[in-house]
Amino acid sequence: MLNPGVTDMEIEDPRPLPEPALLQAPPPATGLRPASFAQPDLPLTDPSVLSAPTMLRVDRLNLFYGEKQALSDINLQVARNSVMAFIGPSGCGKSTLLRCLNRMNDLIDNVRIQGRVLLGDTDVYAPETDVIALRKRAGMVFQKSNPFPKSIFENVAYGLRIQGQGDRTVLEEAVERSLKGAGLWDEVKDRLKDSAQGLSGGQQQRLCIARALAVRPEVILMDEPCSALDPIATARVEELILELKREFTIVIVTHNMQQAARVSDHTAFFWMGKLIESGLTEKMFTNPGHRMTEDYITGRFG
Amino acid sequence: MRQFDQELRDLRDGLLSMAGLAEEMIDLTIQALTERSRTKAEQVMAMDRGLDEWELKLDRLCIDLLALRSPAAGDLRLIASSLKIVPELERIGDHCCNIARRATYVHPPILSSGSLERLGQETRGMVRMAVDAFIGSDAGLARTVIKSDDSVDELYGQIYRELLRRMMSDPLSIERASHLILVIKNWERIADQATNIAEEVLFILEGRSAKHPYLQGDSVE
DSSP: OOOOOGGGGOOSSSSSOOOOOSSSSSOOOGSSSSSOOOOOOOOOOOOHHHSSEEEEEEEEEEEEETTTTEEEEEEEETTTTOOOEESSTTTTTTHHHHHTTTTGGGGSSSEEEEEEETOOOOEEETTTHHHHHHHEEEEEOSSSSOSSBBBBHHHHHHHHOOOOOHHHHHHHHHHHHHHHHHTOOOHGGGGSBBBEEEEEEHHHHHHHHHHHHHHHOOOEEEEEETTTTTTTHHHHHHHHHHTTTTTTTEEEEEEHHHHHHOSSSSSEETTTTTEEEEEHHHHHHHHHHSSHHHHHHHHHHO | OOHHHHHHHHHHHHHHHHHHHOOOOOOOHHHHHHHHHHHHHHHHHHHHHHHHHHHHHHHHHHEEEEEEEOOOHHHHHHHHHHHHHHHHHHHHHHHHHHHHHHTTOOSSOOOOOTHHHHHHHHHHHHHHHHHHHHHHTTTHHHHHHHHHHHHHHHHHHHHHHHHHHHHOOOGGGGGHHHHHHHHHHHHHHHHHHHHHHHHHHHHHHHSSSOOGGTTTTTTOO
């Protein structure tokens, strides 16, 4: 035997063939199939996300900076307790859209917005909408962590204080809850009076998340929250995002495609102010529907 | 060309070389069988080493690409499916060896003329089509391969029954017939391997599994 490594004993048969009955015609191959067999259920996305009620809804949104159109006819929905990632090249409009969701663009001169954004049942751009109350419901975490030059405690308590909350017990309870929610409590509980500026970059970013959580928002908008963090701090924030979505709805803008793949349930791809494609993240990263999406996520864009 | 594109091209080229070697082995196996050639049978068995080497090399390349390139979409599907196509090709080589090893034991002929040759040729045709479907990104051809499997299964069944009849009527043929049963079983398995490859080609091209359509609520047209 020239090749002892190969024997008939090795022939396994994952495609079983009906063993031909003695002198009878073999049964049709389909006869082999189990009559009923549970569909293997391996969803990467929690199926409840697919049927969850809509938390954010963008209808035919157009945005102009002066004459220049920055967003064109955007239609998008974000399900409650899910994570939506916005991806796309610089200047594609993803951060602009994020800022539309809690009217941060109001702060920029010369902006004109058409269309509708709904946060729950609230029409975000209706004249009667209270912008402060709106931003309380949809908090924001920015690319660069921006703790105030105050103590850790006062940073987290800030939102409640400007709402007029002065009760020390209420504030302490809120600070502890928020720092725990942001996964920072154990690291800072013994030095709440220390300046927030003494924290590491990753801790500062989690402090900003805690600050956003303190006012009990419904939505957390994150604009490249990890782009200035090292991989360990990034991993902590990503784990945090996955925990936070049990309670909140999260929209995250990221340039890091793997981050979008790791943390989001849905991904939306933008290009030149247009929403090219959005869908389940695993579908977007294994079999996107649009050629441009494929080119972008495989690094062949432009 | 980007480095990553060059690496993906290396992967495709490697798969094609490996598939080409497997096809050569099949051709030589058919010849060894029809010519009762011990020399050709030994050649087949010697070629198996080449497939084994390709398997190690391409497995390594795929793992490296997954680890270093974080592939997505079509790139990811090509790499993931390559990891499944490679062992199918390697197995085709093993089955060829199993057949070739019996090339000199199965004569004088006890089968009606042509049926064993036809089984070899049909199987060979399926492997060629599967490889061509990969090369030409041809989903239609891949589906043809999957459909052809039924006809090979049927031919296998016919020959099997013929061999049983022969053994019952002529006990002296039992040894040869037993070898032949293993030969036809190995051909039938190679056809299954071609089918598996065609399913992977469909996954690469269309992004959804073509396996077990009855579990996915549809059928492969």
